[in-house]
Amino acid sequence: MAQAPREQWGSRTGFVLAAVGSAVGLGNMWRFSYLASEHGGGAFLLLYIAMTALVGLPVMLAELTLGRGSGRSPIFALQHFGGRAWSLLGWLFVATGFLIFSYYSVIAGWTLRYAVETIFLGFSGDPGGRFEALATGGPAVAWHLGFVVLCAFVVMGGVRGGIERASVVLMPVLFALVVGIAIYAATLDGAAAGYARYLTFEIREILSLEVLREAAGQAFFSLSLGMGVMITYASYLSPRENLPQQSLVIAGADFGVAFLAGLVVFPLIFALGLSDKVGESTVGALFITLPETFATMGAAGRVVGSLFFVALAVAALTSAISMLEVVVASAIDGLGVSRRTAAIVAGAGIALLGIPSALSLGVLGLLDQVAGNLLLILGGLLVTVFVGWVMDDPVAEVERGAGGIRWFGLWRTLLRTVVPLVLAVVLVSSCGATLGAIQELAGG
Ligand code: TRP
Numbered sequence: 001m002a003q004a005p006r007e008q009w010g011s012r013t014g015f016v017l018a019a020v021g022s023a024v025g026l027g028n029m030w031r032f033s034y035l036a037s038e039h040g041g042g043a044f045l046l047l048y049i050a051m052t053a054l055v056g057l058p059v060m061l062a063e064l065t066l067g068r069g070s071g072r073s074p075i076f077a078l079q080h081f082g083g084r085a086w087s088l089l090g091w092l093f094v095a096t097g098f099l100i101f102s103y104y105s106v107i108a109g110w111t112l113r114y115a116v117e118t119i120f121l122g123f124s125g126d127p128g129g130r131f132e133a134l135a136t137g138g139p140a141v142a143w144h145l146g147f148v149v150l151c152a153f154v155v156m157g158g159v160r161g162g163i164e165r166a167s168v169v170l171m172p173v174l175f176a177l178v179v180g181i182a183i184y185a186a187t188l189d190g191a192a193a194g195y196a197r198y199l200t201f202e203i204r205e206i207l208s209l210e211v212l213r214e215a216a217g218q219a220f221f222s223l224s225l226g227m228g229v230m231i232t233y234a235s236y237l238s239p240r241e242n243l244p245q246q247s248l249v250i251a252g253a254d255f256g257v258a259f260l261a262g263l264v265v266f267p268l269i270f271a272l273g274l275s276d277k278v279g280e281s282t283v284g285a286l287f288i289t290l291p292e293t294f295a296t297m298g299a300a301g302r303v304v305g306s307l308f309f310v311a312l313a314v315a316a317l318t319s320a321i322s323m324l325e326v327v328v329a330s331a332i333d334g335l336g337v338s339r340r341t342a343a344i345v346a347g348a349g350i351a352l353l354g355i356p357s358a359l360s361l362g363v364l365g366l367l368d369q370v371a372g373n374l375l376l377i378l379g380g381l382l383v384t385v386f387v388g389w390v391m392d393d394p395v396a397e398v399e400r401g402a403g404g405i406r407w408f409g410l411w412r413t414l415l416r417t418v419v420p421l422v423l424a425v426v427l428v429s430s431c432g433a434t435l436g437a438i439q440e441l442a443g444g
Contacts, residue, residue, distance in 0.1 A: 033262025
């Protein structure tokens with residue numbers, strides 16, 4: 001069968017924005033600032049930056065190297081450099097993408113619905129009850145399906161005509177929204193108290209293994225590592241690109257949005273004195289506490305609230321697209337099917353698989369624990385070991401296009417030592433959390 005030439009990004013900016021779009025997701029909008037507020041504020045920020053540098057960046061560079069070096073999607077990239085046995089790791093990535101997308105899309109469906117409803121109807125007077133009513137059941141299934149269709153539609157448009165085009169439009173909108181809302185939030189009465197809760201520098205907090213683990217896990221998750229997204233996206237890059245430089249830009253933008261989102265969320269919550277609710281789940285803060293705040297702010301609350309949920313939906317969309325692309329690219333490379341067929345079949349499969357999560361928060365939570373935590377970290381650990389210890393001369397591949405940057409010896413050393421060590425620690429604790437989640441589901 002004659003192979004069509006592989007698709008390519010239209011521009012470097014297009015690639016970077018698509019990768020940032022993948023990285024900036026629901027995790028940036030709340031989970032990061034929540035962790036910072038719980039674990040030492042500014043001190044956590046420093047620890048997070050250190051973990052991004054020591055763990056996140058090396059793994060990202062490893063994935064980018066595999067993708068650009070092979071010009072293939074994950075299964076074939078790993079086969080190309082490591083033979084049959086390592087191609088199994090690519091299968092793990094595809095399976096993880098499938099699973100994560102299935103429930104991520106349920107949450108994304110909520111954000112989409114909140115965005116649309118707020119624009120047209122405003123906020124409900126009883127956000128808790130409202131959320132309970134729409135989080136599961138028929139409407140949740142419907143919005144989940146709608147979201148999958150939207151993603152499939154973008155991915156069907158191709159790398160340049162779909163993913164890149166959507167990212168180039170949506171990411172600047174997202175940045176502008178987050179900056180704009182942060183400025184508005186700074187004018188609120190609760191702003192100072194909110195910043196204090198978010199950023200007060202407590203060095204003592206970060207001196208524990210648990211906090212280190214949280215910081216590393218978040219840095220890793222936030223950069224969308226461990227399931228082949230960066231491999232897939234880099235496979236559409238030209239060999240001249242400077243991978244180290246681009247990983248820095250991607251990680252910097254991802255951190256910037258997470259940091260800014262904290263400057264949005266905390267003043268809002270403190271403006272209403274809802275700070276006792278900060279400790280609640282991610283879902284609770286985003287879908288109950290914040291709407292409660294917006295609902296009391298009259299017209300301004302409705303406008304800002306709508307924009308906030310639009311931003312959330314955009315963040316979710318560009319992340320979900322990247323998950324779907326991993327699956328679709330693998331089907332195109334492996335089965336020789338058209339992009340259109342791959343997107344429709346993968347989308348349909350994911351849509352079905354997500355229905356249980358749209359019917360039960362317990363199932364959703366369990367999948368998040370298993371796929372979003374355990375499998376991602378496992379995938380990341382294995383890819384680290386592969387590039388660190390097994391692959392023949394990854395440094396030569398990364399050096400292509402890297403200009404004057406010359407610290408690749410250090411990169412490989414990190415991949416051989418610090419990174420697997422940290423990821424193994426995170427993995428072990430994640431196993432514990434997964435067992436807990438299973439027991440909870442069985443018990444409840
Ligand atoms: N980075 C995303 C966020 O911050 C979440 C995420 C983790 C992700 N792994 C991914 C997104 C893989 C897309 C693909 O919310």
